[in-house]
Amino acid sequence: MKFPVLIPNIFDHPFTYTSDINLNVGDYVEVPFGKKIINGVVWNEFENTQSKNFTLKKVIKKLDVNPLKISTINFLNWFSSYNIVPKGMALKLHLLSNYAIENKPKDIFIEYESTVKSSIYELNNEQLRCFSALLKKNNKFNVSVLQGTTGSGKTLVYFNLIKDKIKKNKQVLILLPEIGLVGEFEKKFIDFFGFKPAIWHSGITKKNKEIIWSGVVNNKINVVIGARSSLFLPFKNLGLIIVDEEHDQSYKQDEGIIYNARDMAVSRASFENIPINLVTAVPSIETFHNIKKGKYASSKLHKRYKNASLPNYEIINLNKIKLPSQSWISKEIIEKVNIHLKKNDQVLFFLNRRGFSPHALCKKCLKSFSCPNCSINLVYHKNKKILLCHYCGYKSQLSKQCSIGEMCEFIFCGPGVERIYDEVKKNFPLKKIEIFSSDTMNKKSSKDKLEKIINNEIEILVGTQLISKGFHFPSLNCIVVVDIDLTSQGHDLRGAEKNLQLYHQLSGRAGRTGKPATVYFQTYNTNTGMISDLTNSNPDIFLNKELEIRKQNNLPPFQRFISLILTGEKIEKLEQEANSLKNFLSNQINGKILGPVSAPIFRLRKKYRIRLLIRGPKSLRLQNSLATFISNYKFPNGIKLSVDVDPISFN
Numbered sequence: 001m002k003f004p005v006l007i008p009n010i011f012d013h014p015f016t017y018t019s020d021i022n023l024n025v026g027d028y029v030e031v032p033f034g035k036k037i038i039n040g041v042v043w044n045e046f047e048n049t050q051s052k053n054f055t056l057k058k059v060i061k062k063l064d065v066n067p068l069k070i071s072t073i074n075f076l077n078w079f080s081s082y083n084i085v086p087k088g089m090a091l092k093l094h095l096l097s098n099y100a101i102e103n104k105p106k107d108i109f110i111e112y113e114s115t116v117k118s119s120i121y122e123l124n125n126e127q128l129r130c131f132s133a134l135l136k137k138n139n140k141f142n143v144s145v146l147q148g149t150t151g152s153g154k155t156l157v158y159f160n161l162i163k164d165k166i167k168k169n170k171q172v173l174i175l176l177p178e179i180g181l182v183g184e185f186e187k188k189f190i191d192f193f194g195f196k197p198a199i200w201h202s203g204i205t206k207k208n209k210e211i212i213w214s215g216v217v218n219n220k221i222n223v224v225i226g227a228r229s230s231l232f233l234p235f236k237n238l239g240l241i242i243v244d245e246e247h248d249q250s251y252k253q254d255e256g257i258i259y260n261a262r263d264m265a266v267s268r269a270s271f272e273n274i275p276i277n278l279v280t281a282v283p284s285i286e287t288f289h290n291i292k293k294g295k296y297a298s299s300k301l302h303k304r305y306k307n308a309s310l311p312n313y314e315i316i317n318l319n320k321i322k323l324p325s326q327s328w329i330s331k332e333i334i335e336k337v338n339i340h341l342k343k344n345d346q347v348l349f350f351l352n353r354r355g356f357s358p359h360a361l362c363k364k365c366l367k368s369f370s371c372p373n374c375s376i377n378l379v380y381h382k383n384k385k386i387l388l389c390h391y392c393g394y395k396s397q398l399s400k401q402c403s404i405g406e407m408c409e410f411i412f413c414g415p416g417v418e419r420i421y422d423e424v425k426k427n428f429p430l431k432k433i434e435i436f437s438s439d440t441m442n443k444k445s446s447k448d449k450l451e452k453i454i455n456n457e458i459e460i461l462v463g464t465q466l467i468s469k470g471f472h473f474p475s476l477n478c479i480v481v482v483d484i485d486l487t488s489q490g491h492d493l494r495g496a497e498k499n500l501q502l503y504h505q506l507s508g509r510a511g512r513t514g515k516p517a518t519v520y521f522q523t524y525n526t527n528t529g530m531i532s533d534l535t536n537s538n539p540d541i542f543l544n545k546e547l548e549i550r551k552q553n554n555l556p557p558f559q560r561f562i563s564l565i566l567t568g569e570k571i572e573k574l575e576q577e578a579n580s581l582k583n584f585l586s587n588q589i590n591g592k593i594l595g596p597v598s599a600p601i602f603r604l605r606k607k608y609r610i611r612l613l614i615r616g617p618k619s620l621r622l623q624n625s626l627a628t629f630i631s632n633y634k635f636p637n638g639i640k641l642s643v644d645v646d647p648i649s650f651n
Contacts, residue, residue, distance in 0.1 A: 150508020170239025591616025
């Protein structure tokens, strides 16, 4: 008998194999492919080929694994079409290193046994109202948005929804945007439920991944907490998907196979016919639009847990204050922080820039130091004493031969968190101060550091946006935004939306236990209305304004953007090919092609980058037609095309 088998490779179709054993759609099989032996899945369609002069190879064996569900196969097919990704590469996301995991002994899953303990946490009236509304929709596909100010107890609401699913022996997937959030979240989960969830992200070991993959496909693991890739696990009995911090841009995979995990989670829930809850303090503009259209249901928590008040806001106008040279913190801020410290308040200085300085310059020859692989400046990291590229990872010592003679003498333009740390240390020498960023929190010591922060053993934090995500610091009652103007610069389509989400998340870290809290904004911008809009307790006002601007200008979510990025080593050849591709696609797809233009980061990892942007109707027909024409287009050697449907970043 003949069977179509999809393999995890760059092909958009299955291959035909023969087998003496009876196989069904979804069965995992071992097959010869070229000179290799590889795992594949019996698919639900045959390859489209007219050739008859070839010898069919034979399936080696059927693997001892529960078959892949038809609903998951349908999801992977749709995923492939939507994101213009070969079906084989979609399957690659599902398999582990190109192979399936055969059944393991049952006793290996003992630590994941889901016996739910009695909860000591009671829902208040507002939480109970949201929980009841969501529970009514907890049996079939629907998208519900649980929106509430930071500290309102959203997690407690959906934990109770999860409990309902576990009692029915259903599996639950909880998506988190950052690996760094998993440890703290796992603690909350165990504290509430009394058992250990499976953790899935790029940092766990191959052995643990195999155990979890096998446990999920055999319904031996009920709850998975994971990053983007956990969405492709072979759930046998999935009953609920939670997307926490649904607005977070980290859900966008922007390298390799490009996709938005939040949007793909909604799609998978649809194919599985199960509910999905999007959880946020400030929804993404797409989610907000879907709520307004009635496509998504919405439940709101207006009050903080135990009626804790929201922080106050104060604007420090730097136009009226002359800051000392090489200083970024005003005397007024120092005075206010001292008052907070006397009250035993924890303090956060916020600046969304890693390192010491974003720009190192020789004061003699005026040479600046940029990455040799990318068209961006190297960032100086004082703690490591290196210049670092935050895109490709290139490192260089801060030691250069000056063109004028001898060695360069460096000056640093602009601050990063390390530089703010030095200034804070100078002004508060007796206080325990720590940096909170991805450079410092991915280390083994991060667990101990978090505990010290929670226990108020660290009095002052200097942090990037990482601190705004999912952490609970009971004593944090003073936040200083060192320079709000930095995040307001640039021409990012989503800049206003990002800022709204960032500052709501950030301010939500303060005052969560009931003590009065204040967020201070240092700014040179005389338009204080902008800050008022960003900090309004009702973000819907700002989102409505933003949505109207998008509508007037035919921008997402009212139209679809598809970004085509061509990369290559030779500029002239790349420019020529970009124009050829545009001419090839013109008048063949239902969309307007903008460009080609140089990408803002023109050179990345030694490759030049040119961008085309397609703007068209929100219909899968746009992707289907584009995929057809791209597959028929022959790129010369050395030039690669990357396709990004619904781009978030335009770098």
